[in-house]
Amino acid sequence: MAVVTGTPTGNVEAKKRAGNSAVLRVARFTITRILTLAITVTISVYLTIMIANMGGYVDTIMRGEIRDRVTQTIANSPSARQMDPEVRAKLIRDTIASEEERVGLNVPIAVRNFRYLSNALTLQLGRAHNMTSDSGSKTVRLILLERLPPTLLLMGTSQLFLFFSSVLLALNLSRRYGSFWDKLVVAFSPTSAVPPWFYGIFLILIFAAVFKILPFGGMVDSPPPSNPVDYGLSLLKHMLLPAASLVISSFFLSIYNYRTFFLIYSSEDYVEMAKAKGLPSRDVERRYILRPTLPNIITNFALLIISLWTGATITETVFLWPGLGRTLFQAIGLYDIPVIVGSTIIYAYLLALTVFMLDFVYALVDPRVKVGGK
């Protein structure tokens, strides 16, 4: 309202033109971004498929396994024992051939790689070679879906707790720069050089082996309690150690990083200005320190959400937690390419989607950023 220039009609036209160009800019940006991200995801998934195939060597391993398994099964079956040796040999040959066809070994590797790629990109995850879900299905989607809740539960609880507690504590500390707690956090921040599974081993040693108050691993008692309350309690008991080790391993460094970040922003002139105006420290924190750091915090949060999907392979393995990370490790051990690729493609899509969304979110929370602007 402060500046009124030109005739009203001219103003509207100018606005319209500006609006059009903004729409155009956003559209052009969206399309190029989607294209580059799609290319990135395709290349990454193709590379993963190549590595998971080991340039065809995995085929040799799988052929050998199929031959072994089929020969064993047929040799051990009572009906086959009474067969003619020739009939039996033919049966073995045919079974091997159909088994190889089921896994897809009859198709050349290059063709198969592209088939994997197009199936993966269209999220047709297909069937696993060797793995089965607990309910007995070989569908990759079901295997992954079955493992998703434990991972989300463990990672979600620990990562969300970690995120909110460290942001809040860091805000608090940045106000009390140089206090005892501040120095403590700085002194302890090197402890995050140690990965979570390592703390896990120590926690198992202390709480499971020596004091015998918490279980060594697993997700629920065996047999699982039928009563939902008991089930929840048992779950909680089993989750305590893995979640604690995930939290401990990043706790101090996470607080330290946010604290340093907030400190840099709180020494800006406008913060001094706000303080000089006599604004309450809560307002200063919320509107003058937290607000400009919001894009970074949102990025961290988004990356955290993605990390939930991958799970924590080694921590899950150490605690025998039936999550996605451990499943991926088992899949690699069983040369189960569909499961490996399935897990990778979902991660790649999630990452690409997050990167894409973040550009818009930045523009929403930070008025200085324009979508597609330089």
Added chain:
Amino acid sequence: MKALRNSLSNLLKYPSAVVGLLVILGLVFIAVYAVVTIPYGEAIRMWRGGEDVWYQNPKFAAPAWINLFSSKKYAESFSVKTQDGSIPREVTPGAEGTSTMDATYAFTFNSDYLPQDLILYISSSYEQKQPFISAEWLTPDGRTIRIANLAVSQKQTYRFAQDEKLKTKLRTDNVISSLFTDPETGRIVKGEYQLLLSGVTFEPESNMDVEFVFHGQVFGLAGTDQQRRDLMVPLLWGTPVALAFGLLAALGTSVLTMVIAAVGTWYGGWVDQLIQRITEVNIVLPFLSILIMIGTFYSRSIWVILSATILLSIFTGSIIAYRSTFMQVKESMYIEAAKAYGASGPRIVFLYLIPRMIPLLIPGLVSSVPAFVFLEASLAVLGLGDPVLPTWGKIIQDANANGALYRGYYYWILEPATLLMITGLGFAMLGFALDRVFNPKLRDI
């Protein structure tokens, strides 16, 4: 030079830097000591040797120093033999080429726990007639137990606990227990025990040697694992392996990242574009899964894993950070001056751009060492450690696979874990201090 000395004296003002430096120096000392005292070939032989190398050691033995912390004492392992005189023997020649051998070995047993096993390894040489040996056991309370009468073949192993005849004679299933306890009270008798060996050889050239191996509950400074291996070997040798892996990976990653970022920013155009696209692809690739796949499918050799680690770690977030800093440096006056007097591209990259960034490189390099050390251990814990080398991660994996925590062999995990922890913390502490010294933005914070 002066700047370097300045930063060093600045560095020593931080206690964490001093502690970190001391830890790293200590580790380097252990690494050098390990490589000098146990040469590579010897270390591999001892690590992969199996029963022939380690038969004198008990299984799952805790380190001997736990006796210092325990009110009940564990028996220490030992082995003695006639060959080197640690079992004194007397050989008296008899008629017709025969000779008799008498050997007595006395030892004090003051432990509150029974030993694992007692074994005699007898070796002899003869033409036709096998030598003969008999063994007797004298307890401190004056009992004498006849252990065995044996005709000895060329190499023979006699395990006390598995001798069925002895079990019948002592009317027990647990020979070791009845050899060391009072039959009436059932308590362990402490004091001086004696093993009496008397042998006869029947040929002039024939001779006989005996080795007595006592498998106690504790062994050496580090204890042993499920294959009777002395854990001291992998603990010592794990140090150079961990340091080499951590330092090489950190050095390779940070130097290559910086050089590639500098080249990309300087030349710009398609080079820069290519680097950025590779980085985007690489960020989507699941790092740990790819390493696990390489370990499972291709090779578990530490060099392959090291190269893969470096390759996958170059094109990550740090290359983006370096790029943005190089973008600023590229516009500085001294670069402008270098261009003006006609310095070539490589000269500007390597002599003007990169040296300017070394202060940023060093803290990052040191701080990234622990991650790589633990990465190697993590892969070993997943069963993807180097198949030949003894490493700390391998000990943890063996311990985990054998249920060490569940069965109470805490030393087995605690020893390598403590070393890993110390290494990680040492580098992390030094890295933190370096970051503050070289990064003036952080100095006041």
